[in-house]
Each structure stands twice: as C-alpha cells, then as structure tokens.
Amino acid sequence: MENKPDIVRIIEQEGIELKRGTGICPFHADSKPSFRVNKDKQTFHCFGCGEHGDVISFIMKLKGISFPEALIYLGISRGAPVKVNPAIQIEKQIQKDYEKTIHDLYESLCQQSRKLHKVRIKVKESPGALTEQGAAYFAGLMGELAEIEFKIDILLKGYFEDKINLLRGERNAFGREIKQSAVA
C-alpha cells in the first residue's frame, strides 16, 4: 500500500490526544493512557486491551468499517493508478495529425487550383498577354500544385516513415502546436 497517511496525524484527527505517542485508548474504557502510537513503524498498540495494527486497521476498528471502506475513508488508492498507454496516445495524436495534414493539403490544393484557373482564364482570353513574369508565376503555381499533390500522394499511399517525416514538416508549415513526442 503506497500512499498511507501518517498514523499519528489520522489518530489525532479522530480526536485522540497523544502525548509523546501515548494517549487514551478508544477501544476500551481506558483510565490511564495505555494507547501507544509508533510513528516510525506507523503502528498502534494498546497495553490495556491489546488492540494493535496500522492506520487502516485503526480506522476499521474505530469506525466499524470494512477494509475497502477504510481505504476510501483514508483516501488510499489500491495499487498503481491506471495509466493511459502512451503508445495509444501517440497513435491517436499521429492519426489526428494525419487527418489534419491531409485536410490542410487539400485546402491549399483547392486554393492553388483556383489561382491557376484564374491565370488560365486570363491567358485564354488574351493569349498574347502572357508576360515572362506571368509565365513564371504560372510555372510557380504549377510547381506548388505538383508538390501538394505529391504530399497528398505520400499521405494516402506512401510508406509509414515518409508519412511521419511529412507530418513533421507540415506541422511546422501549418504552425500547429503538436507535442514533439507525438511523432518523435
């Protein structure tokens, strides 16, 4: 039992006055202080009635409650607390990351496509008007689009490692706060 509270503190809380670890026994009609508490051993013993034990049995006897009830009364947890499996947490985070990244990529794919579409329409309207700058802009957009498509491709069909590397990169690109441990 890990987190047992201090026996002296509990006994005093229950209204038993202790002087140098000795007091009036609550378990028998004690006329002289025969109830001893050993702080080092965290036990009690009565030289009058022979009752003895630790803080849990003290509370059980004093309150007339069961062992599990005494644990609850004293706020003692049984065994180690249930821990969330970190592997599952990480997996969930990656999955969330993954979905968010795909969403963001599709979003930028749509944006780029709209831009490209506008350029295409302009060029269509006046083919001679495409300046060198315009052509470079167009090429740039095409390049970005290809990159986004490439990333989406990796996320949907790529190797696990590539996905993870991509997620790491995109995480920064989209300025999202994700714990390093999630994909480290």
Ligand SMILES: [Zn+2]
């Ligand atoms: Zn006693």
